[in-house]
Amino acid sequence: xxxxxxxGLETALVTVEVxxxxxxPALVVVGLPDAxxxxxxxxxxxxxxxxxxxxxxxxxxxxxxxxxRRKEGTGFELAIAxxxxxxxxxxxxxxxxxxxxxLALDGALRPVRGTMPRVRYAATRGVREVLAAxxxxxxxxxxxxxxxxxxxxxxxxxxxxxxxxxxxxxxxPRAAAPPHPVDLANIAGQETPKRALEIAxxxxxxxxxxxxxxxxxxxxxRALESILPPLDDTEAIxxxxxxxxxxLIDPRxxxxxxxxxxAPHHTASHLSLVGGGSPPRPGEVSLAHCGALFLDEIAExxxxxxxxxxxxxxEHAVTISRAGGAATYPARFVLVAAMNPCPCGFWGxxxxxxxxLPEQIERYRGKLSGPLLDRVDLRVHVPRVPFERxxxxxxxxxxxxxxxxxxxxxRMRVRLAATGRRVNADLTVAEVKRFCSVDSETExxxxxxxxxxxxxxxxxxxxxxxxxxxxxxxxxxxxxxxDVGLALLLRSDP
Amino acid sequence: xxxxxxADARYPxxxxxxxxxxxPLWVDGxxxxxxxxxxxxxxxxxxxxYGARVARELASACAEAEVVVVSGLAQGVDSAAHQGALDAGxxxxxxxxxxxxxxxxxxxxxxxxxxxxxxxSGALVSEFPPEAPPQIWTFAQRDATIAALGELTVVVEAPVxxxxxxxxxxxxxxxxxxxxxxxxxxGAASAGANTLIADGRANALTGVEMLLGVLGLRATPKATSDxxxxxxxxxxxxxxxxxxxxxxxRLGLGPTALAATVARLIIRGRIxxxxxxxxxxx
Numbered sequence: 001x002x003x004x005x006x007x008g009l010e011t012a013l014v015t016v017e018v019x020x021x022x023x024x025p026a027l028v029v030v031g032l033p034d035a036x037x038x039x040x041x042x043x044x045x046x047x048x049x050x051x052x053x054x055x056x057x058x059x060x061x062x063x064x065x066x067x068x069r070r071k072e073g074t075g076f077e078l079a080i081a082x083x084x085x086x087x088x089x090x091x092x093x094x095x096x097x098x099x100x101x102x103l104a105l106d107g108a109l110r111p112v113r114g115t116m117p118r119v120r121y122a123a124t125r126g127v128r129e130v131l132a133a134x135x136x137x138x139x140x141x142x143x144x145x146x147x148x149x150x151x152x153x154x155x156x157x158x159x160x161x162x163x164x165x166x167x168x169x170x171x172x173p174r175a176a177a178p179p180h181p182v183d184l185a186n187i188a189g190q191e192t193p194k195r196a197l198e199i200a201x202x203x204x205x206x207x208x209x210x211x212x213x214x215x216x217x218x219x220x221x222r223a224l225e226s227i228l229p230p231l232d233d234t235e236a237i238x239x240x241x242x243x244x245x246x247x248l249i250d251p252r253x254x255x256x257x258x259x260x261x262x263a264p265h266h267t268a269s270h271l272s273l274v275g276g277g278s279p280p281r282p283g284e285v286s287l288a289h290c291g292a293l294f295l296d297e298i299a300e301x302x303x304x305x306x307x308x309x310x311x312x313x314x315e316h317a318v319t320i321s322r323a324g325g326a327a328t329y330p331a332r333f334v335l336v337a338a339m340n341p342c343p344c345g346f347w348g349x350x351x352x353x354x355x356x357l358p359e360q361i362e363r364y365r366g367k368l369s370g371p372l373l374d375r376v377d378l379r380v381h382v383p384r385v386p387f388e389r390x391x392x393x394x395x396x397x398x399x400x401x402x403x404x405x406x407x408x409x410x411r412m413r414v415r416l417a418a419t420g421r422r423v424n425a426d427l428t429v430a431e432v433k434r435f436c437s438v439d440s441e442t443e444x445x446x447x448x449x450x451x452x453x454x455x456x457x458x459x460x461x462x463x464x465x466x467x468x469x470x471x472x473x474x475x476x477x478x479x480x481x482x483d484v485g486l487a488l489l490l491r492s493d494p
Numbered sequence: 495x496x497x498x499x500x501a502d503a504r505y506p507x508x509x510x511x512x513x514x515x516x517x518p519l520w521v522d523g524x525x526x527x528x529x530x531x532x533x534x535x536x537x538x539x540x541x542x543x544y545g546a547r548v549a550r551e552l553a554s555a556c557a558e559a560e561v562v563v564v565s566g567l568a569q570g571v572d573s574a575a576h577q578g579a580l581d582a583g584x585x586x587x588x589x590x591x592x593x594x595x596x597x598x599x600x601x602x603x604x605x606x607x608x609x610x611x612x613x614x615s616g617a618l619v620s621e622f623p624p625e626a627p628p629q630i631w632t633f634a635q636r637d638a639t640i641a642a643l644g645e646l647t648v649v650v651e652a653p654v655x656x657x658x659x660x661x662x663x664x665x666x667x668x669x670x671x672x673x674x675x676x677x678x679x680x681g682a683a684s685a686g687a688n689t690l691i692a693d694g695r696a697n698a699l700t701g702v703e704m705l706l707g708v709l710g711l712r713a714t715p716k717a718t719s720d721x722x723x724x725x726x727x728x729x730x731x732x733x734x735x736x737x738x739x740x741x742x743x744r745l746g747l748g749p750t751a752l753a754a755t756v757a758r759l760i761i762r763g764r765i766x767x768x769x770x771x772x773x774x775x776x
Contacts, residue, residue, distance in 0.1 A: 189739065190739065191742070210771050341769070341770035353682050354540065354542070356540070357570070358539065358569045359569050359605070362603065362604060379771045380771050381737040381738075381768075383739060383772075445761045449763075452763060454760070454761070482749075484757055485753030485754045486749075486753040488753075488756065488757045488760050489752075489760075
């Protein structure tokens with residue numbers, strides 16, 4: 001019998017061996033099972049009995065091989081039950097399919113988390129057929145194998161012995177892209193913040209919105225969803241796999257069609273943000289893989305939580321080390337953060353008096369210091385929109401902006417094909433030199449700013465990366481003076 | 495740190511005008527700036543970005559003219575004035591409302607760094623014994639000492655009831671000139687300073703040139719060769735920092751022209767972006 005173990009997104013095929021021998025009646029599971037696997041004994045015993053079979057009154061030994069690998073979760077129960085039935089002669093055919101599923105005491109088959117990464121891995125190792133709970137069958141079918149969905153252990157046996165054949169589950173249709181909650185056309189004014197949003201979507205640059213309360217920072221951030229380019233197939237599977245491990249898959253539409261947009265609340269713990277626990281579960285940063293992570297009121301997050309964001313922002317992955325082993329989850333996302341300029345929110349406001357002391361403001365802004373801010377390419381002020389501008393017309397719709405973003409991504413893909421990078425935000429210093437050359441006049445001006453210490457070396461490269469994206473959005477191969485200007489306007493280090 | 499009495503040659507002569515000059519005056523740093531030409535610049539802790547810019551500009555201009563800047567090392571305007579003087583390479587004196595060692599022990603963050611920078615280029619002074627803790631009344635007394643140390647006093651942004659008004663009052667009693675920077679009507683941060691002007695207790699200060707003129711100094715004329723577009727942007731940003739959209743709207747510029755103009759000004763160091771992403775004059 002074959003099952004599949006999961007640790008993080010790392011998978012391994014597990015062979016379930018069952019031996020039924022003379023001795024005192026017992027069911028022993030060996031092969032580094034965790035508590036949930038040990039409990040499987042009771043569920044398997046009851047499920048077998050309540051499905052109309054006989055549980056052998058002899059010594060039953062179940063070995064999960066390879067034995068040195070720790071196994072967690074309930075995904076092995078179907079394989080164990082089938083193994084016992086086969087070893088005791090109640091099932092008369094051999095099973096070559098991958099068996100995934102948890103058993104209920106009455107013999108019903110229940111879905112398990114992480115079906116998609118397990119089946120995807122098994123498919124690469126030559127498995128062509130999967131037996132799973134009905135709710136998981138669509139997920140498995142999406143991975144390109146023949147998947148059969150069942151409601152109970154009895155149905156599985158009937159199918160295997162050819163009494164009642166079940167038809168393979170069809171590959172579930174991709175859900176229609178959901179309507180976006182906010183369209184750019186819903187937002188009045190805010191030309192520069194919208195421009196920043198477009199650059200972030202196209203070039204994968206992280207973005208910080210700063211502005212007084214009630215000016216629409218959250219709404220702007222939500223509009224990012226509507227201008228991100230569509231998911232391609234590999235990205236869709238990669239993102240869905242993380243959702244599958246977290247148990248967040250919709251069984252009718254197991255493959256994500258829209259880029260994930262995750263918005264954890266500022267009281268989030270670091271475990272919920274970057275993942276953790278034992279066995280390790282993916283956190284918000286991994287659920288945002290291939291999409292966007294929105295941290296509203298970022299200065300209200302606790303400092304230690306924000307510090308844990310450094311690894312995913314730099315490595316585009318999170319490694320969670322536990323006694324049982326280390327799990328790695330991907331975490332490539334666009335970070336969009338929003339904050340007030342000061343604790344009361346009215347610093348520098350022309351109409352309202354700010355009540356904060358300078359040192360309070362400094363402490364508030366200090367929450368975002370150093371390494372985190374280093375990974376934020378764009379910072380933009382979101383002003384209060386004057387009333388007469390609230391009724392302006394001729395606003396651009398998200399669909400039009402998205403077309404430009406898709407075109408810019410395509411330019412990046414062609415240019416960066418040889419480097420293995422996907423977006424301009426990931427360019428290394430050497431690649432910035434290669435792909436972001438500016439005319440001699442602009443170069444001269446930038447050099448002057450660097451030597452006068454008005455621009456740091458890091459800031460210089462960041463300006464060029466952002467300018468590269470701005471030029472890509474404008475359909476230009478060379479960086480124009482206005483692209484560099486915009487990048488300078490939106491840079492995050494003063 | 496040394497304590498000097500009124501009989502000491504290093505004792506700041508202007509302090510002798512006080513009804514009861516501090517005895518001894520504790521000094522940590524250089525003593526020479528105590529006797530040189532000096533201007534007191536004071537103001538509120540809760541300053542606006544405008545107050546920050548004016549305090550910094552006035553202090554820098556004084557420092558460039560080798561006039562010492564005296565202030566109280568509080569948050570806000572005081573710190574901006576000290577910083578402006580230090581940035582221009584000048585000397586500055588901070589008058590503390592507590593004993594010097596006790597202040598240095600308690601200070602945290604930016605003000606701690608600032609205090610040590612002032613020791614190296616100017617002096618920390620206090621009329622209170624080394625271990626005296628800060629009290630409400632020590633600050634009022636310290637405010638009077640600030641007035642006595644400067645030959646004139648400038649109030650940059652003071653709400654009603656601000657300690658800066660005590661300094662202004664003391665300067666008047668000492669018959670030293672008092673200047674106040676006028677602020678917007680309705681702005682709480684400037685209400686006290688505006689009242690000083692309205693009551694005739696202070697002259698309105700109209701700019702750096704006026705301050706230097708009063709001191710009998712000439713402003714070193716700065717070469718201003720800003721193109722017309724740049725000058726208009728700079729003028730827009732005089733009162734308060736603005737977001738890029740507002741600048742573009744008021745000048746009728748398209749995003750391309752705005753980006754080009756702003757880039758030029760940023761690179762040349764004429765404007766900078768504030769921590770909340772708006773444009774401000776440097």
